[in-house]
Amino acid sequence: MTLGRLIPNKYLHRKVEVAWLPSTERTIFTCTFCCCFARKFLVALSRTLSMGILDFFRRSKPSPREAAILMLGLDNAGKTSILKKMSDEEITNIMPTQGFNIKSITQQGFKLNVWDIGGQRAIRPYWRHYFDKSDVLIYVVDSADKRRLEEAGAEFEQLLEEDKLAGVPLLVFANKQDLVGALTDSAVAEALRLHNLRDRAWRVQPCSAKTGSGLGEGIQWMLEVLCKK
Ligand SMILES: Nc1nc2c(ncn2[C@@H]2O[C@H](COP(=O)(O)OP(=O)(O)OP(=O)(O)O)[C@@H](O)[C@H]2O)c(=O)[nH]1
Ligand SMILES: [Mg+2]
Numbered sequence: 001m002t003l004g005r006l007i008p009n010k011y012l013h014r015k016v017e018v019a020w021l022p023s024t025e026r027t028i029f030t031c032t033f034c035c036c037f038a039r040k041f042l043v044a045l046s047r048t049l050s051m052g053i054l055d056f057f058r059r060s061k062p063s064p065r066e067a068a069i070l071m072l073g074l075d076n077a078g079k080t081s082i083l084k085k086m087s088d089e090e091i092t093n094i095m096p097t098q099g100f101n102i103k104s105i106t107q108q109g110f111k112l113n114v115w116d117i118g119g120q121r122a123i124r125p126y127w128r129h130y131f132d133k134s135d136v137l138i139y140v141v142d143s144a145d146k147r148r149l150e151e152a153g154a155e156f157e158q159l160l161e162e163d164k165l166a167g168v169p170l171l172v173f174a175n176k177q178d179l180v181g182a183l184t185d186s187a188v189a190e191a192l193r194l195h196n197l198r199d200r201a202w203r204v205q206p207c208s209a210k211t212g213s214g215l216g217e218g219i220q221w222m223l224e225v226l227c228k229k
Pocket of ligand 1: 079081082094095096117120175207208
């Protein structure tokens, strides 16, 4: 049998590499085959190793845990202003929300997907479409608008009766603390009768979307609650 028939053409050039070996065709073929096999093995090994290293680095950087945060409250309470301030955006020229806004805030290994739903009376019946799988409920109150505190309390009471929101931790933002005469956090808690709440973790956080005060503390409380889940 000739060398040409034993060894595929693409390997023939490797004869040179084994020229120092005994010059029988079989030895040349075996060595050529081993050489190609070894090369392929090394390439595969290096690929596997590099992919393994990439995979290792990918896994060692944990992807953030996601949480759905639902933000409700009467129109003009300041929900969109709070959302924008939390995202370091301008809060001038904010229009009443007709549908919803959503923004993701990444903090301490959590990606908080915050849903801000319009609070006008005509939109409130649609709130329930957003109740599913909420991890935290934020209820925003305009602490300076005593005239509408009763309405805010009535809407809040209805939310507490919703099965899909049962047990969902609650953060009440007592917003607009920068305005003179704004109610304190304990006055807002009393107006919402929060001290009767037994089925969930809750907190009232005085804040101002205008100055940004209190928003960080609110986020921190949510993160602590989410960590315990
Ligand atoms: N002084 C003051 N004004 C605020 C504060 N937060 C919001 N506002 C103002 O209140 C008004 C209503 O704010 P929005 O953020 O649009 O209120 P909203 O709750 O999103 O209202 P809807 O989208 O209609 O449900 C705007 O004129 C804001 O500038 C605050 O902390 N202090
Ligand atoms: Mg809005």
